[in-house]
Amino acid sequence: MIATPRPSRNQSRSVLLNASGICKHFGDFTANDDVSFSIGEGEIHALLGENGAGKSTFVKMVYGLLQPDSGQIEWRGQPTVIRSPQHARELGIGMVFQHFSLFQALTVAENIALALPPGESLADLADRVRRMSAEYGIGVDPDARVHNLSVGQQQRVEIVRCLLQDPSLLIMDEPTSVLTPQETGQLFDVLRRFSEAGVAILFISHKLEEIRALTERATVLRRGRNVGTVDTAGQSSKQLAEMMVGDSVGDIAGQARPDGQTTALLEVASLVRPAGTAFATPLRQISFAARAGEVLGIAGIAGNGQDELMEALIGEWRGRDADVIRIDGVDITREGPSRRRQLGLGFVPEERNGHAAVPNMTLADNALLTSHSLGRVVTRGLVDADATRAMAAEVAGAFDVRLPQENPMASALSGGNLQKFVVGREISKRPRVFIVSQPTWGVDVGAALSIRTAILDLAASGSAVVMISQDLEEIFTISHRVAVLYDGALSEAMVTADVTPERLGLLMGGSAAAAGLAAEAQA
Amino acid sequence: MISLTPRKEIPLTLTLMTPLVAIALTLVVGAAIFGILGYDPLAALYQFFIAPVSRPYQVADLFVKACPLIIIASGLVFAYRANVWNIGAEGQLILGAMAAGFVALTWPNLPGPVMMPAMIIAGMLGGLAWGMIPALLKTRFNTNEILVSLMLTYVAVLFIDWTVRGPWRDPMSFGFPLTPMYADAALISRVELPGIGRLGQLHWGVAGALIFALAAWFMLSRSILGFQVKVMGDAPRAGRFAGFSPAMVTIMVMGISGGAAGLAGMVEVSANIGQLQPDISFGYGFTAIIVAFLARLNPLAVIIAGLVVALAELGGDSAQIALAMPKVVTGVFKGILLFMLLAGETFNRYHVTFSLPHRARMQGDSDA
Numbered sequence: 001m002i003a004t005p006r007p008s009r010n011q012s013r014s015v016l017l018n019a020s021g022i023c024k025h026f027g028d029f030t031a032n033d034d035v036s037f038s039i040g041e042g043e044i045h046a047l048l049g050e051n052g053a054g055k056s057t058f059v060k061m062v063y064g065l066l067q068p069d070s071g072q073i074e075w076r077g078q079p080t081v082i083r084s085p086q087h088a089r090e091l092g093i094g095m096v097f098q099h100f101s102l103f104q105a106l107t108v109a110e111n112i113a114l115a116l117p118p119g120e121s122l123a124d125l126a127d128r129v130r131r132m133s134a135e136y137g138i139g140v141d142p143d144a145r146v147h148n149l150s151v152g153q154q155q156r157v158e159i160v161r162c163l164l165q166d167p168s169l170l171i172m173d174e175p176t177s178v179l180t181p182q183e184t185g186q187l188f189d190v191l192r193r194f195s196e197a198g199v200a201i202l203f204i205s206h207k208l209e210e211i212r213a214l215t216e217r218a219t220v221l222r223r224g225r226n227v228g229t230v231d232t233a234g235q236s237s238k239q240l241a242e243m244m245v246g247d248s249v250g251d252i253a254g255q256a257r258p259d260g261q262t263t264a265l266l267e268v269a270s271l272v273r274p275a276g277t278a279f280a281t282p283l284r285q286i287s288f289a290a291r292a293g294e295v296l297g298i299a300g301i302a303g304n305g306q307d308e309l310m311e312a313l314i315g316e317w318r319g320r321d322a323d324v325i326r327i328d329g330v331d332i333t334r335e336g337p338s339r340r341r342q343l344g345l346g347f348v349p350e351e352r353n354g355h356a357a358v359p360n361m362t363l364a365d366n367a368l369l370t371s372h373s374l375g376r377v378v379t380r381g382l383v384d385a386d387a388t389r390a391m392a393a394e395v396a397g398a399f400d401v402r403l404p405q406e407n408p409m410a411s412a413l414s415g416g417n418l419q420k421f422v423v424g425r426e427i428s429k430r431p432r433v434f435i436v437s438q439p440t441w442g443v444d445v446g447a448a449l450s451i452r453t454a455i456l457d458l459a460a461s462g463s464a465v466v467m468i469s470q471d472l473e474e475i476f477t478i479s480h481r482v483a484v485l486y487d488g489a490l491s492e493a494m495v496t497a498d499v500t501p502e503r504l505g506l507l508m509g510g511s512a513a514a515a516g517l518a519a520e521a522q523a
Numbered sequence: 524m525i526s527l528t529p530r531k532e533i534p535l536t537l538t539l540m541t542p543l544v545a546i547a548l549t550l551v552v553g554a555a556i557f558g559i560l561g562y563d564p565l566a567a568l569y570q571f572f573i574a575p576v577s578r579p580y581q582v583a584d585l586f587v588k589a590c591p592l593i594i595i596a597s598g599l600v601f602a603y604r605a606n607v608w609n610i611g612a613e614g615q616l617i618l619g620a621m622a623a624g625f626v627a628l629t630w631p632n633l634p635g636p637v638m639m640p641a642m643i644i645a646g647m648l649g650g651l652a653w654g655m656i657p658a659l660l661k662t663r664f665n666t667n668e669i670l671v672s673l674m675l676t677y678v679a680v681l682f683i684d685w686t687v688r689g690p691w692r693d694p695m696s697f698g699f700p701l702t703p704m705y706a707d708a709a710l711i712s713r714v715e716l717p718g719i720g721r722l723g724q725l726h727w728g729v730a731g732a733l734i735f736a737l738a739a740w741f742m743l744s745r746s747i748l749g750f751q752v753k754v755m756g757d758a759p760r761a762g763r764f765a766g767f768s769p770a771m772v773t774i775m776v777m778g779i780s781g782g783a784a785g786l787a788g789m790v791e792v793s794a795n796i797g798q799l800q801p802d803i804s805f806g807y808g809f810t811a812i813i814v815a816f817l818a819r820l821n822p823l824a825v826i827i828a829g830l831v832v833a834l835a836e837l838g839g840d841s842a843q844i845a846l847a848m849p850k851v852v853t854g855v856f857k858g859i860l861l862f863m864l865l866a867g868e869t870f871n872r873y874h875v876t877f878s879l880p881h882r883a884r885m886q887g888d889s890d891a
Binding site: 193314316336337338339341347349351353354355356357358359360361365368369370372381382383385452520 | 671745746748750753757758760761763764765766768883
């Protein structure tokens with residue numbers, strides 16, 4: 001295979017798959033409504049849309065897992081009914097799912113052999129894997145045991161498994177959601193090589209920057225309908241976002257920032273927490289103050305003490321020393337979550353399912369979860385069901401939570417909708433101090449925008465917000481000051497506008513000294 | 524491949540039909556088994572389902588049999604909803620009966636209005652105290668409440684045995700392991716129905732059991748206490764986030780379920796036996812576990828489930844007496860009935876699909 005330059009965006013390549021007028025209904029719900037889509041040989045084509053826009057439904061029909069109610073799929077110009085995944089693979093369509101299906105105890109070669117027709121010896125297969133791995137720079141060792149591999153490596157095993165079946169179209173469902181930035185970069189290199197070798201790639205994502213970096217064209221779905229197909233190079237992320245969301249996306253950067261002289265609402269002084277288990281990070285002398293009117297960002301790579309800090313702030317873990325955590329000057333170090341809420345704190349932990357919300361309970365019960373100590377809904381030990389229901393409905397209305405039915409189970413909501421609910425549940429109580437971890441993790445563009453706007457509005461109304469986030473873009477977009485959590489220790493808070501991403505990156509990597517030098521050089 | 528997917532909506536007719544179909548299937552399978560074993564199937568089924576409820580007084584006795592089951596299961600529902608596995612209701616029942624017995628035997632001259640409440644409270648405290656042992660060991664030392672509560676049952680059995688043979692034995696009992704009879708004020712009286720008079724063994728404890736189940740349902744569905752229990756069982760981390768203490772909930776539900784079992788022990792002795800003896804329970808504490816799950820951990824359904832299980836017990840007795848059927852055969856039939864009801868419950872909640880297995884699943888198709 002001769003490495004050719006990345007193919008240009010002309011449409012002279014022959015069309016590999018062409019779907020037109022695809023409709024799919026589930027009961028009353030229309031998942032796909034007259035969707036058309038076409039991909040050429042060797043093309044990298046993005047399928048873009050919010051959660052619930054119908055992306056997965058569409059590719060499941062292409063992969064034979066679902067049958068369209070109407071419409072037609074042409075494969076290499078021939079009208080084709082794709083009966084099953086088996087049939088799809090015979091045609092040359094492979095798919096890598098968001099969740100892996102590998103046996104952890106087996107080797108890579110053994111895992112791959114299980115998916116292939118029998119007859120080939122493991123040694124031969126291992127050789128093929130090695131050759132393919134070298135050819136595309138995939139870096140998969142066929143003899144490695146899967147449980148020793150990182151998530152990114154496991155994904156590559158899945159890719160190799162698809163590739164050995166010699167597909168001409170590879171579907172990848174949100175492949176980067178589990179990868180680090182470095183692994184994402186490596187994946188894109190590999191995918192580009194496939195594309196040069198003539199394999200078409202259908203890439204599902206809602207991350208706009210990635211789509212602009214990797215793909216040539218993008219087809220945008222919104223609420224099951226085809227919004228259009230565009231050349232990604234000619235679009236800004238904002239334009240793509242507008243196509244996805246449908247509304248004009250406001251620019252939330254550049255809001256008024258408070259001056260540095262407002263009062264500190266939340267003060268943390270020398271918070272120390274020993275590691276509870278072998279996997280936990282101890283907290284080392286954490287001190288910070290969150291002032292009225294500001295969003296204090298706490299940046300850092302996952303696993304540097306975010307969970308431990310969040311538990312200490314919520315009060316799920318409590319230390320023995322006095323005067324470590326104070327709100328409005330009141331010592332709350334030894335108070336539990338209920339008392340802290342009474343004093344005006346609001347919390348949204350990172351994990352929605354099972355921490356911020358109970359999946360098997362209704363939204364009304366989930367509203368009760370964080371308001372039972374605040375009076376109003378509980379009198380003499382009895383729950384006022386009408387009041388909790390009204391509270392949930394109010395939150396849903398104010399924060400645009402789309403409900404499949406009245407008062408649904410939390411598990412019936414999509415991730416983004418549930419996140420809007422748990423954030424809205426706290427913000428609607430107008431907390432004096434709002435502490436939120438990963439507010440837009442796994443949330444689509446439209447929901448992320450409304451959550452960030454709500455956080456900024458809350459700060460503007462005079463509350464203090466502490467936002468723990470691993471998303472640097474988010475930190476830079478909405479936090480007024482930023483501190484970095486590394487190995488359980490927190491850096492000095494800095495005014496975000498004065499910090500470069502490079503310096504923050506160095507702090508996140510633990511090079512405080514180098515970060516200091518970078519700051520001096522900058523000065 | 525057989526796969527179960529939860530039904531989004533469960534139609535009411537299905538919910539009503541399910542137990543009927545389950546019972547019909549039990550009749551068919553049971554008749555076949557009886558036939559194979561050489562019994563007249565119709566006569567056997569008559570003994571199981573009709574004979575125990577063919578006269579009004581027998582219906583009353585069915586309620587009497589179900590009474591301890593309903594009380595205990597109503598309490599166990601709290602523990603199981605909170606994912607706390609109290610298997611030791613039998614032992615808690617015995618301790619409750621002993622504590623109530625202590626009151627009745629120590630102060631036999633207490634007037635009725637004092638005696639009855641004192642015994643009820645003592646019974647509940649006795650069961651509660653026995654339940655506190657596994658609860659505190661769990662919260663303090665993280666022991667397994669299943670093992671501790673179960674083992675404590677055997678301790679309780681031996682304890683009452685020693686007590687009625689030793690310190691509490693009636694000197695006039697001719698060497699039998701029995702305490703003196705309770706005073707009249709310490710006995711739960713039979714219900715006198717207007718115009719009918721007494722109906723079988725029907726006693727006021729039955730009314731108490733029904734009220735108890737209703738109160739349990741109200742607590743579980745309407746109170747913040749019930750909410751805590753449900754949250755802790757469903758998502759313990761969310762419970763801590765809400766500000767609930769896992770240790771407090773464990774202690775609370777062990778206290779409620781232990782107290783309920785103790786109350787059942789008190790009622791059982793005061794209504795049916797009138798004195799303490801080595802055997803005061805017929806495994807009610809264990810049978811109630813089945814009742815609680817048959818009722819899908821809903822205290823209102825516990826009433827119906829308690830009656831169904833009690834019917835199976837009485838039907839088994841009746842078949843043994845009338846047809847000389849061995850106890851194991853009646854046990855098998857009871858097993859079939861419970862199996863069918865629980866299986867029907869599963870089909871009610873899940874949609875079942877059959878498909879041929881194919882290698883493609885390896886690829887993770889089912890993940891999509």
